[in-house]
Amino acid sequence: MSWTYNPALLGNVTLYGNPGTVQIYLLVMALMALFLLLIRKGPLSRLGRHLGRQTGLRALGIGITLYLVIAVGASIALTDDAMLGALDPGVYVGILGGLLVAAAGHLLPTHKAVGERHQRFPAWLEILVVVLLVALALAAAAYGLGIGDPALFVAFLAFVAVIAAGLARGGFFDWLSIVVGHHRTVLLLATFAAAFAFPLTQNGSDANMSIATSVLIFAATAMGLNIVVGLAGLLDLGYIAFLGAGAYVGAMLSESAFATIDWKPPFIIVALIGALFAALLGLIIGSPTLRVSGDYLAIVTLAFGEIFRLTMFNLDGNNGPDLTHGPNGIPAIPELNFFGFDFGATHAFFGVPITRFANYYFLLLLLIGFIILVFTRLNNSRIGRGWIAIREDEKAAEAMGVNVFGLKILAFAGGAFLAGLAGTVKAHQDVSVTPDQYQFLESAFLLAAVVLGGMGTVGGVLLGAVILKLLPEKLRFFADYRLLLFGLLLVLMMRFRPEGLVANRRRQLEFHDDDEALADEVEAIHTEKVT
Template sequence: MSTSTPDLTHGAGHGDHDDHVTVPLLERFPGRGSAAAWPLGLVGVLLLVGGTFLSWSYTGDVLGDLSINFYPGGVQICMIVLGLVALAFLLAHRGPLSRLGDWLDSAAAVRNLGLGAVAYMAVAIGVIAYESGGLINVNPGGWVSLVGALLLAASGLMLVSRQHKDPLFAKTTSWLEICAIIVLMALVLFGAAYALGIGDGASFVLFLMFVAAAATALAKSGVFTWIGLIAQKNRPVLMLGAFAVAFLFPFTQGGSDENMSIATQVLIFAATALGLNIVVGLAGLLDLGYIAFLGAGAYVGAVLSNSAFATIGWKPPFLVVVLVGAIFSSILGLIIGSPTLRVSGDYLAIVTLAFGEIFRFTMGNLDGNNGPDLTNGPNGVPAIPDLNFFGFDFGQPHNVAGITLGRFANYYFLLLVIAAIIIFVFVRLNNSRIGRGWVAIREDEKAAEAMGVNVFGLKLFAFAGGAFLAGMAGTVKAHHDVSVTPDQYIFLESAFLLAAIVLGGMGTVAGVLVGATILKLLPEKLRFIADYRLLIFGLVLVLMMRFRPEGIIANQRRKLEFHEDDEDLAERIEEVHLEEAEAKA
């Protein structure tokens, strides 16, 4: 299938709603289509990579020591990788990999890699100058790489795409697809381990810029389109690979409790967000008090624990506690949902927001003075002991294959099991008749009701089901955090959960996991800008709503909802569905 304008960016004819703005600017770039564009890109890659083997900084205490010649640091290695990826796309445009150029928009990839490299080098040089006392302390290697980045960007702007085949219709062998999934999972594992190991905030920002540049280039070239297709065809392999990556992650941290603490917090946050994704992403119900259901599960886990401050004498096994906490949270969901789910939109948001605040104040008042002595009021329930399953103490480090796994690693594996259960439930519900009913309600409640969908019953089930999953995560969170207090469950936490879904992609599992990881990891790594965290967070959401409202990882249905005027996207998706139906027949 031919794209309508093969000489433009990959976005043209592939769902980008702002192509009518970017295309004229590219066409007016000096030298567009020139024969010198390709060799210019090669020179740019040579200088970009070559500069990384020279010193970038006069002092050795900036960005992890970039003052040594022929010994690239982590910041420089990112530019080496980016340069090699750009070289591969240049060779796909013209050279031994030119057959790939028929399927991929190599010009768009080079363009995005070049522009990303320019931004990366500008920030790196700015940080070096700021922290070492001026531009005079930037060594020649930094300037050489900057010139290389500029040449690579100019080459990308001058190149004209030669793509004339749609990667959606690429026919590849099963072994190649499985190998691609394995490589992708390995990159995810290595990238996550490397990101958590970065201690310097500026280096972490640069790593994020590198990942953004590479991801944007792959998306614009069409690589992610092909990856999405093979992921659908090999879903069991993808799920197995993702679980293997998550399972192996603690073994890459060298026993670091700090990194594993962040990882367990990400898992708790992600598991809770997946429950909220049922309510918001599938059923389209705006819930601003969802953190209360996590808190309900946490309080159940606390008061039924062996803590000396627990107020209930019954101490059942933890598996029973998990079930009790989940059921208690779902009952709260039914109680709040029954009278309020007959309203929608802003009214439902106000009611759920009020419920979240009511829960917090209620937990603070159950102290024996203002109400029954159940939660110790504002002091909460401290000194919650670690779990102990059949003699396995979660509070003690354990040695596995010569690698020490500490307390947080133990809870990480437990939370991984909880998250796997939640993902399984979410996927099964999404693919069921119930899930289709939720989607119908989200898209048009009146039309769904007219077609016989039990609107109120399904909305109530979504509310209770999401609360059930949050309660499960809450019972583990209580033991992980050692204490439970009312101020842990404020409205801002509900807002962050909702933002994780919007940022990652409503109605998807991978999108929510990505969104939760970003929103939990960034505050931990960017403490040096803690005063501006909410400002930056707000700007990111505004930019997302403007340029990619469907989220980072969006399913096809949501993408069409936000790009209804893109007839080409709808046509391409319809053709893929027809081919899949014919193959099954």
């Protein structure tokens, strides 16, 4: 059915029998609703008994209704067409259908898989599901970045959110967590294979690969902050200073004509020096301040971030030694060159052009892999358990013999080390370094990525970094309203899912300790993983 008689709205959905992109999204959601209904009352009901607590029909129905409202509202706002009369019956029929699906999900009795064994399939089939989901995520990322129309991009985001909500409420992710627990190596290899294949899907697009490299730098820095905030529970509001420290070291030791240090070691040495210098700053700021906690620690770290930025301004030769050229920064930083491989040149791989940003993207992927390895090893070690004990109850941890102050210092220094390592790469990727790049707002976004994604998790922080770095680039058409949208997103997250998008079960129970069904489900899932 036609949704509007105005072809400027929603990519021209004025025709009958010829669905547009946003209508295809709605058809996919309708097919998913049919599937969820069949696994609740139909030939697939045996599968539904083992997928989770609810069918997700109600969430999907509400999502379909909101999808139509958001898609139409965004299109009308972006085209300056305030006339709701431009809508044809197709929109109202779709809204009615969404309400009917929600009503069906509400009226059907919910089913709980508590106490039952979650459905297991042959190993090859589970591995195939994991690989297909990773491939689907790669295809969705490539498709989403290729959308140029603002209204269509908003509609695509709403479509992904509705599908994810329906699957989550339908218990699919609970089942998937058990499958992934048995095939972690497969998931890790498939994820990195998809990540390395991502530039091949962009056909040499510098714009999309520039966004991708920014996301990876942001994600690498957020992983370091995850040690400080997610594991040790230390609120750091000046963490961006450690990224800046690494970047300035990389710039001052580079081959730039504006570099202020004559020594020009190989980049591997520069990266190590930048990381160690950032770790040293972590020790300097941590030693006198980690004896305070809570709000006082947040204020001190906030002040440290501002002190670092102002210091970079003052090292201009007038107010101090000329190390950073003050507000002008250090420009003209040359491209990296490893064993004759020029990161600034375009290379061909199976006929696909690999541009400058794609070259840095591959390097940053290797860096992300190293950071994830360090984080997971620390998290699963005695040190990680000590950090978690400090986060849960510092006094109790100290009473049990945990070296609280030493572990706090180690968390600060370790997180700063990883941020400084990422900063040395960022200096070459950005070509220049200036103090304005390291403002408080960047620290706030890093913290938001950790909290939004899920503190103490790897996948959650990576997802949070992607959301908070990718969406501002794709939502530039909202101009000054971008921060308002992110603020609204965080408020909704803290209200409905305070543990983050990807949270471990411990965090879920901390925030939902009165949910007996969740406690029973966690026990059932844990038993399934053990067996």
